[in-house]
Amino acid sequence: KTFHFGACRVSMSLAEIRAGFTAIKANIQSRDPIRTLSILSHPHSLHKVKSADRCCIAHQLLTFYVDKVFKHCRTEDSFVNRKISSIANSFLSARRRLGQCREQNNCACGEESTEKFKQILANYEGLNVTSAAMKSLGELDILLDWMEKSR
Amino acid sequence: GDALLPAPQSISILSTNMKHFLTWSPVIVQGATVRYSVEFQGEYEREYANGSWIPISECSLTTATVCNITEDISATVAYKLRVRAELGATRSPWATTKGFFSRAMTSLTPPELRVVADGHHVLVELADMGPSFQFRVLYWKKGQESRVQQRGMKDVSSVVHLDTMEAGAEYCVKAQTHVEAINRSSSFSPTQCVRAQGDTSVWL
Numbered sequence: 001k002t003f004h005f006g007a008c009r010v011s012m013s014l015a016e017i018r019a020g021f022t023a024i025k026a027n028i029q030s031r032d033p034i035r036t037l038s039i040l041s042h043p044h045s046l047h048k049v050k051s052a053d054r055c056c057i058a059h060q061l062l063t064f065y066v067d068k069v070f071k072h073c074r075t076e077d078s079f080v081n082r083k084i085s086s087i088a089n090s091f092l093s094a095r096r097r098l099g100q101c102r103e104q105n106n107c108a109c110g111e112e113s114t115e116k117f118k119q120i121l122a123n124y125e126g127l128n129v130t131s132a133a134m135k136s137l138g139e140l141d142i143l144l145d146w147m148e149k150s151r
Numbered sequence: 152g153d154a155l156l157p158a159p160q161s162i163s164i165l166s167t168n169m170k171h172f173l174t175w176s177p178v179i180v181q182g183a184t185v186r187y188s189v190e191f192q193g194e195y196e197r198e199y200a201n202g203s204w205i206p207i208s209e210c211s212l213t214t215a216t217v218c219n220i221t222e223d224i225s226a227t228v229a230y231k232l233r234v235r236a237e238l239g240a241t242r243s244p245w246a247t248t249k250g251f252f253s254r255a256m257t258s259l260t261p262p263e264l265r266v267v268a269d270g271h272h273v274l275v276e277l278a279d280m281g282p283s284f285q286f287r288v289l290y291w292k293k294g295q296e297s298r299v300q301q302r303g304m305k306d307v308s309s310v311v312h313l314d315t316m317e318a319g320a321e322y323c324v325k326a327q328t329h330v331e332a333i334n335r336s337s338s339f340s341p342t343q344c345v346r347a348q349g350d351t352s353v354w355l
Contacts (some may be wrong), residue, residue, distance in 0.1 A: 001331070011331060011334070013226075013227075013331075013332045015282070016225055016226075016332070020225065066195070066199060067199070070195065070199070070200070071199055071200050074200075078205075078206055078208045079208065081205055082205055082207070082208075082222070082223055085191075085193055085195065085196065085205050085223070086222075086223065086225040086226060088193070088195040088199070088200075089193035089194060089195045089225070089226035089228045090225065090226040091195075092193075092194055092195050092198075092199075092226070092228055093194075093226050093227050093228050
């Protein structure tokens with residue numbers, strides 16, 4: 001399907017990503033003991049980000065997951081590892097397309113998205129890396145819901 | 152003890168309609184049952200996870216010389232696959248695919264199409280090919296090849312009403328698949344034409 005992030009139109013197999021996540025969601029979320037905290041939604045929901053800033057923050061979030069999250073989510077469960085690999089490679093593919101569009105369209109990062117992403121990083125760095133990575137992965141449906149809204 | 156067992160040879164990937172299989176030649180050891188284990192590596196693992204490999208559990212210690220890798224080749228990036236032979240505690244070196252494989256390289260075959268005239272109605276039936284597939288159906292009145300109409304279809308679980316025919320006219324239909332994830336389409340199926348005559352259709 002094609003998604004609109006600000007000026008960028010990107011086709012992504014979100015259904016495949018969501019299917020992969022749904023298959024491991026319970027397992028991943030069971031590894032996250034701190035249920036009172038959110039990395040993506042604290043203090044404000046992603047849905048508050050202005051349309052013009054969506055392109056920038058979408059690219060930042062894909063990069064966040066690729067660079068920081070997936071590598072710290074390796075488990076003892078082969079099935080879970082395979083699904084994480086599937087999601088990670090899908091994010092890599094989507095980020096490449098969004099990155100190309102971002103360069104062509106020069107979709108700048110507004111103050112709001114910069115602030116929002118800073119907050120996400122602060123939430124992430126406030127926990128030890130494995131807990132933060134597992135929590136971020138467990139919140140993937142928050143990100144997918146937000147992206148799905150971008151159709 | 153690893154070097155005694157030779158690595159599997161002729162390792163290759165067969166991919167048709169988004170179904171991907173790794174195959175290799177058997178390693179023959181007289182009087183023994185050799186087993187094989189398969190692992191994959193996506194672009195993410197190469198670039199961000201220290202070149203790590205991920206085992207495919209369904210193809211761990213298998214006696215088969217083919218492995219269905221469809222579930223794991225689930226992003227449009229470049230993958231590598233490898234397989235090794237195992238006999239007891241002895242393991243062969245890994246045999247790794249030369250070059251990369253991306254699902255965009257899959258070969259797409261035309262869809263199976265069935266066209267039926269039911270009275271004045273043209274009905275089509277397409278074989279289901281999985282969630283990745285959409286269908287593009289072209290149809291026209293014979294003799295009016297310049298006025299082709301088209302219909303996109305995704306859910307093909309049942310017969311679809313395509314059009315209502317003028318009495319005695321002949322209508323022709325062909326179809327192709329489209330896979331959005333790789334942005335490619337198959338070639339068209341052979342054209343099928345039908346003409347309605349009362350309740351029975353005439354295959355031409």
